[in-house]
Amino acid sequence: MVTKRLALGILTIIVISILIFVGVEALPGDLATAILGQEATPETVAAFRKELKLDLPPHVRYFAWLGDFLKGDLGTSLANKRPVAELIGWRFANTIFLASTAAIISVPIAILLGLLAALYRGSWFDNAISTTTLSAISFPEFFIAYILIALLSVQIIIFPSISNINDQMSFWAKIHAIILPSLTLTFIVTAHMMRQTRAAIINILASPFIEMAQLKGLKRMRVIVLHAFPNALSPVINVVALNLAYLVVGVVIVEVVFVYPGLGQLLVDSVSKRDIPVVQASGLIFAAVYVSLNLLADILSILSNPRLLHPR
Amino acid sequence: MAFFRLLRQSPLSARIGLAMILINVFAAIFAPVIAPYTETEVVGDVWLPMSTDHLLGTDHLGRDMFTRLMYGARNTIAIAFITTLLSFFLGALIGFFAATLGGWTDLSLSRVVDILMAFPTLIFALIVLSVVGTSIGALILVIAVLDSTRVFRLSRAVAMDITVMEYVEAARLRGEGIWWIMRKEILPNALPPLVAEFGLRFCFVFLFIAALSFLGLGIQPPTADWGGMVRENAGAITFGIFIPLWPAGAIAFLTVGVNLIVDWFLKIASGLKD
Numbered sequence: 001m002v003t004k005r006l007a008l009g010i011l012t013i014i015v016i017s018i019l020i021f022v023g024v025e026a027l028p029g030d031l032a033t034a035i036l037g038q039e040a041t042p043e044t045v046a047a048f049r050k051e052l053k054l055d056l057p058p059h060v061r062y063f064a065w066l067g068d069f070l071k072g073d074l075g076t077s078l079a080n081k082r083p084v085a086e087l088i089g090w091r092f093a094n095t096i097f098l099a100s101t102a103a104i105i106s107v108p109i110a111i112l113l114g115l116l117a118a119l120y121r122g123s124w125f126d127n128a129i130s131t132t133t134l135s136a137i138s139f140p141e142f143f144i145a146y147i148l149i150a151l152l153s154v155q156i157i158i159f160p161s162i163s164n165i166n167d168q169m170s171f172w173a174k175i176h177a178i179i180l181p182s183l184t185l186t187f188i189v190t191a192h193m194m195r196q197t198r199a200a201i202i203n204i205l206a207s208p209f210i211e212m213a214q215l216k217g218l219k220r221m222r223v224i225v226l227h228a229f230p231n232a233l234s235p236v237i238n239v240v241a242l243n244l245a246y247l248v249v250g251v252v253i254v255e256v257v258f259v260y261p262g263l264g265q266l267l268v269d270s271v272s273k274r275d276i277p278v279v280q281a282s283g284l285i286f287a288a289v290y291v292s293l294n295l296l297a298d299i300l301s302i303l304s305n306p307r308l309l310h311p312r
Numbered sequence: 313m314a315f316f317r318l319l320r321q322s323p324l325s326a327r328i329g330l331a332m333i334l335i336n337v338f339a340a341i342f343a344p345v346i347a348p349y350t351e352t353e354v355v356g357d358v359w360l361p362m363s364t365d366h367l368l369g370t371d372h373l374g375r376d377m378f379t380r381l382m383y384g385a386r387n388t389i390a391i392a393f394i395t396t397l398l399s400f401f402l403g404a405l406i407g408f409f410a411a412t413l414g415g416w417t418d419l420s421l422s423r424v425v426d427i428l429m430a431f432p433t434l435i436f437a438l439i440v441l442s443v444v445g446t447s448i449g450a451l452i453l454v455i456a457v458l459d460s461t462r463v464f465r466l467s468r469a470v471a472m473d474i475t476v477m478e479y480v481e482a483a484r485l486r487g488e489g490i491w492w493i494m495r496k497e498i499l500p501n502a503l504p505p506l507v508a509e510f511g512l513r514f515c516f517v518f519l520f521i522a523a524l525s526f527l528g529l530g531i532q533p534p535t536a537d538w539g540g541m542v543r544e545n546a547g548a549i550t551f552g553i554f555i556p557l558w559p560a561g562a563i564a565f566l567t568v569g570v571n572l573i574v575d576w577f578l579k580i581a582s583g584l585k586d
Contacts, residue, residue: 012426015427016431134571134572134575135564139567140539140567142560143557143561146556146557150554154550154552161549161550249432252434252435253523268527271441271442271527272529274442279438279439280439283435283439287432287435287436290430290435
């Protein structure tokens with residue numbers, strides 16, 4: 001089961017890399033003229049095509065690109081002629097830093113709130129929290145971000161509205177700088193995660209074996225810890241991993257709002273500059289992380305649920 | 313009439329949601345009548361505060377915020393609506409097709425959709441838009457294709473249950489063509505779950521377009537559009553001028569409204585009484 005899923009995940013990443021590569025090149029219009037503009041002389045276009053290796057057949061270019069990519073050579077940026085790997089490296093680390101800070105705050109909160117909402121289902125607490133999270137998932141990320149800025153950076157000046165970090169800063173200075181973006185992400189991810197956790201646990205609590213345990217007269221705490229929890233583990237782990245995948249992508253907009261030097265910001269900038277090599281490389285990295293986390297979600301839920309290990 | 317009976321039984325949250333949607337639709341339809349100025353008219357100084365002349369103040373170029381918000385409702389909602397319709401047309405068509413034909417067609421279509429769904433949509437859209445450039449046509453097409461994968465999944469699953477029914481079998485034995493079966497047998501029976509899904513997909517598409525416009529890659533200025541308006545006025549917030557919160561709030565207002573309705577639909581569909 002696990003190996004099969006693993007192979008499928010790797011296959012997906014390979015197909016995605018082909019899609020990113022071929023998709024970008026097979027789209028209508030010549031890439032070189034599209035970037036240089038209609039006024040470019042034929043010589044410049046020819047030289048540019050050579051630089052992009054557009055004169056070679058597609059499959060040769062794909063394997064050359066993939067080979068270089070795996071070796072860590074991500075090509076050269078069209079905008080500033082610097083190696084893409086150099087542009088991406090520290091930004092990717094920054095993105096991971098931001099996403100993991102948000103994850104560390106949100107995962108425990110979401111699981112706890114989801115558990116409480118499921119246990120006290122239908123109470124005022126459950127209703128209040130369900131309405132709040134329903135609103136939170138309907139809000140665009142930037143709405144929450146600007147409200148936080150308005151409250152915590154303009155009305156009361158505690159946190160900076162621009163999260164500029166660099167290597168010279170100490171760890172705590174960095175944390176202080178990214179408080180607002182990580183709060184924004186936390187808010188959204190917690191809402192999603194909490195709702196799904198609640199649904200997963202309600203699902204478990206409705207199963208016959210829980211009813212059986214209750215009818216036997218077991219204590220409520222014992223039913224939850226020994227009967228419900230082990231069975232809820234698999235769906236909850238799945239929910240967490242899926243939402244972490246969402247977090248990695250949701251980071252793009254938040255980075256733009258807070259001008260945070262991350263991979264998402266770079267991707268958006270490169271798209272508007274049509275800096276194709278940077279778009280390809282950062283797009284592939286985002287996709288690979290996303291697919292891997294989805295893969296992890298599936299594998300963990302297979303491992304934590306013995307029934308899934310033995311398919312019929 | 314069934315609609316009104318349903319409405320009378322609806323919970324308060326669903327009624328509030330409906331009212332929120334109606335306000336938006338009203339603003340979108342009657343924008344030229346309600347709005348005191350025209351869409352791109354410069355009427356005063358930059359970032360003026362709220363006043364009787366300018367109900368919500370003015371934007372970064374001195375255009376009336378209230379007017380832009382009304383026209384924004386029109387452009388943003390219309391584009392999201394067209395995109396969702398297109399996405400449903402594509403997704404349902406291919407989904408029914410896969411379910412009715414089965415076999416290799418179904419298998420290969422499903423695998424293609426699996427791969428497209430494994431890809432984070434925002435990243436995919438950004439990559440495609442970096443090559444084809446940003447135009448409203450490209451935007452609608454890219455998002456509709458990406459979103460139709462979700463519609464495909466649902467309509468295929470629903471149609472799968474219908475194709476095993478006796479009446480479809482009878483139609484097949486009668487020698488009806490695949491188009492006839494899809495149109496006359498599957499579509500009418502698959503409609504209710506698809507309609508419920510429409511609200512959810514609309515929300516997603518609407519937020520997606522708003523996000524792309526906010527990133528400067530969606531609907532381009534000077535067309536009034538909520539996501540783009542947040543981006544244009546974002547700088548004001550550090551001066552303590554909260555004008556970007558209006559369009560951002562408008563987006564949130566509409567999506568909360570749609571979600572309240574969808575939530576109610578889902579509760580009816582799942583048969584939960586609490």
